[in-house]
Amino acid sequence: MTVRDASAEWHGTLKEGSGRLRLGSGAFEGAYSFPSRFENGRGTNPEELIAAAHAGCFSMALTAVLGREGHIASNIHTIAKVHLGATAAGPTITRIELETEAHVAGLAAADFERLAQSAKAGCLVxxxxxxxxxxxLKANLVTH
Known part of the structure; x- marks a missing residue:
């Protein structure tokens, strides 16, 4: 099986400290901090990286599901919104919204919705x- 890795380094206290997140492939490295995670400060955060992973995984899963039924999308664009909220257990990812738009010729909207839901269920992330x-999931089929 394939193993992927990433690393994080943190210096200082929770609120005043800062850190760096680094993908094992070297494709991304970025700063993160309390303000970038829990406020609107500069830098990235783990939830943003989860959103990127989820959007990428879902788009590939939708491509695979469409392909199994003989459809090829000329374009799939997915946005993942990871909601971080407060619960009794503390800060928690409370919801993830996937929004996808795909250009697929010759596919009925109802079939697209069914296939998109199947992709969401099968997506590894x-x-x-x-x-x-x-x-x-909000799935929008573009037909023109």
């Missing part, structure tokens, strides 16, 4: 995040 209370 969706399955890994099954502990999130709600993962929603």
């Amino acid at each position: 969706s399955r890994a995040l099954a502990g999130v209370a709600a993962i929603t």
